[in-house]
Amino acid sequence: MDLLSQPVGTMHFLLVGAVLFVCGAVCMATKRNALGVLMGIELVLNGANINFVAFANDTFRADTSFALGLDGHLIALFVIVLAAAEAAVALAITLNYYNNHATIDVDHAEELKG
Numbered sequence: 001m002d003l004l005s006q007p008v009g010t011m012h013f014l015l016v017g018a019v020l021f022v023c024g025a026v027c028m029a030t031k032r033n034a035l036g037v038l039m040g041i042e043l044v045l046n047g048a049n050i051n052f053v054a055f056a057n058d059t060f061r062a063d064t065s066f067a068l069g070l071d072g073h074l075i076a077l078f079v080i081v082l083a084a085a086e087a088a089v090a091l092a093i094t095l096n097y098y099n100n101h102a103t104i105d106v107d108h109a110e111e112l113k114g
Contacts, residue, residue, distance in 0.1 A: 034090075
């Protein structure tokens with residue numbers, strides 16, 4: 001079964017979501033810069049969103065007579081809103097830390113006093 005020769009299906013979306021998730025996890029684990037870690041978190045959340053939308057397909061629903069099939073889409077929308085709030089708070093904390101310490105290296109961020 002060749003993944004590139006068949007029409008785009010759920011497996012393709014799950015593969016893209018898994019690749020994004022793994023790239024984000026590697027980015028979070030290897031980056032020392034706070035902005036790099038934040039980008040990794042966003043990649044992980046976007047990979048999860050793609051999987052939520054992929055699993056909202058008609059194939060995975062047991063009873064299609066009642067549901068509209070928007071469960072995965074609504075969860076993805078909720079995660080996007082949470083990611084935007086998380087990014088705003090994290091960027092504000094990073095900017096404040098940079099103004100106080102002139103670095104955004106996460107290894108140096110051990111003290112909690114400003």
